[in-house]
Amino acid sequence: MEDYSPQKSELKKTCVNCGAELTYAPGTTELKCGYCGYNESIALPKKDFEELELKPYLQKMGSQQHSEKISMLNCKNCGANQHIEENYKSLSCIYCGMPLVVEDSYEEEWILPGAVLPFQIDQRKAFEIFRTWVKGLWFAPNNLKKAALDPEKTRGLYLPYWTFDAELYANYTGERGEYYYVTRTVGSGKDEKTVQERRTRWYDVSGSVSGFLDDTLIKASNQRTGVVPQKIAFWNLDLLKPFDSSYLLGFVTEKYTIPLVTGHQQSNEVAESIADGWVRKDIGGDTQRVSSVDMRLTNETFKHILLPVYISSYQYNGKRYVFYVNGQTGVISGQRPHSFWKIFFFVLFILAIIGVIAMFAG
Template sequence: MQSTPQQTSELKKACINCGAELRYAPGTTELQCEYCNYKQEIPPALDDFQELELSNYLNQLGAQSHSEQITMLHCKNCGANQHVEENYKSLHCVYCSMPLVVEDAYKDDWILPGAVLPFQLDQQKAHQIFKKWVDGLWWAPNKLKKASLDPQYTKGLYAPFWTFDAQLYANYTGKRGEYYYVTKTVGSGKNRRTVRERRTRWYPASGSISGFIDDTLIKASKQKKGVIPKKVAHWDLRKLETFRSEFLAGFVTEKYTIPLKDGHLEAKKEARNIADRWARRDIGGDTQIVSSIDMKLSKETFKHILLPVYISAYRFKGKRYNFFVNGESGKISGERPYSFWKIFFAVMGVLAVLGVIIYFMNRN
């Protein structure tokens, strides 16, 4: 049964004391008013999050179930599709900071998220991590640490991902390699010496493997700018909660731009990599060659999940630099400027030391 539009994702939560909009307080199960500090407990989910049957959605049979409408803004600069809460005073793309035009807002259907990993760090903590990172940069200009870095441009984003589960079965053929060593003499005259040389005996191998693949994580969005670095794109999926719109309050939510079918193709590539690793483990020996794998996936399910990341940028001498903080672990990755003069004088110093060493070596 299709959800009533806006029933789940866009229901605003107002403070019963002052009427202001409540926001999710990271690391808790509470909504909080930033004006009067009123707190409201988020009710626990009645059910665990669901794994949806993949074939129904790929065949469009289940496309209308577990779906709803959401108000979206499309960034014409980087292509991100994002739902921006009304309480943001200035609407700018969370990825590239270009202005978003409210009049361009439109309604769009999306597969309702099945699970969400709530933010564990608040905006202030994310900005502290960023400032500590800046203070520890080598070769950065001294003035960078004194630059005006406004925390309001650090925004929390729930980024969309697909996860896929499947039962894997495969037949394989290949070879098992076992090492052995021979002693041989090489060189001649004074350079004549004995060495041990490793060689490999190969034996034919074949067999079958099977197992369950759980939560293959595939990103569900792509942008021209501001791509979340792999360095910070690691979350503990054991902390996933059944989707509740309260966790989104006060944050930007991005809509997937990579369709489910394309995400499934990427998941199948990863499944083949997993099958290759399992086959090599099954073959054993010291080294392996996998010649062929006939892989079949069954009982395939998926879910649309939202994962937390803080995204922002700072300007230094007119140039924009992006940085990202994982909203669960606090891991940071970012772009940074380099000081030409620091690097120049360091290189000159090294050359000067080498020159002195060479001078004294030549005198001796």
């Protein structure tokens, strides 16, 4: 019988040499002491991460199987819920930079993550990626590159996602369209010509499709600000590791705010879209009309997983700009200021070139 007893993850580990807190070293399976350099290996689990049966969770969410309590801080400015490790002395919201009050922390239960994708690049590498990005910006103000950018404000965050697996089966009815062409004469006299006109023959069809949906990825948190750009939201889930709280040491962990039941509804919408694609491929022909699809999902399972991203923000001329670096791939996306005068003189330059070309062409 499956064990659903609550589990408690260890949130803090200390160095055996000097007593300082250990943090996860990105790209490794080790914890590292930032003071004396001591390394400690993370004990690798004997079994792979577990897919949890979906139906019992949807029916009995109050029991919160496979759950634990963690300390949370809520940002009153942007609404982000975040768990901050104890080694952060000065606390601020990772999204908007507003101060967080330690005394306002509270305990909240969450479904224990089933897997985590550990950071593959460290904080210094993420900041170097940002600095290179700034240097390559077009129409950025010249003194942006001289702005006071503190690499210590580039912080690692584990984002919560739901993943869903299921067997999909669907019956369908529709029509298969096959193109054919007829020759028509158009115009008259000297303008007369023949053209090929495409037409479609339709054939009634019905059938069924089936297949396995693996790791449908659904975002599990929403904020009023600080939305992670879609450009960087791609990770190789084949590198997921069974959850171990050691990977969280030295990083911020965001708690899901989209409940499992809502995530499941969104995954069903994705499944419907996938089923439509399978049906159209099964119908074949040159084009398709789908009249009905009766879709069923069975053997549904899910995981709560954590995925890595670096977030930072900087002040420039009184305005805050945010940038993001994928903690696995290093892909960057961010907000940036533009120089009005650079754009203005560039437009004048283009207009001058057009004027010279027009003058010689005349």
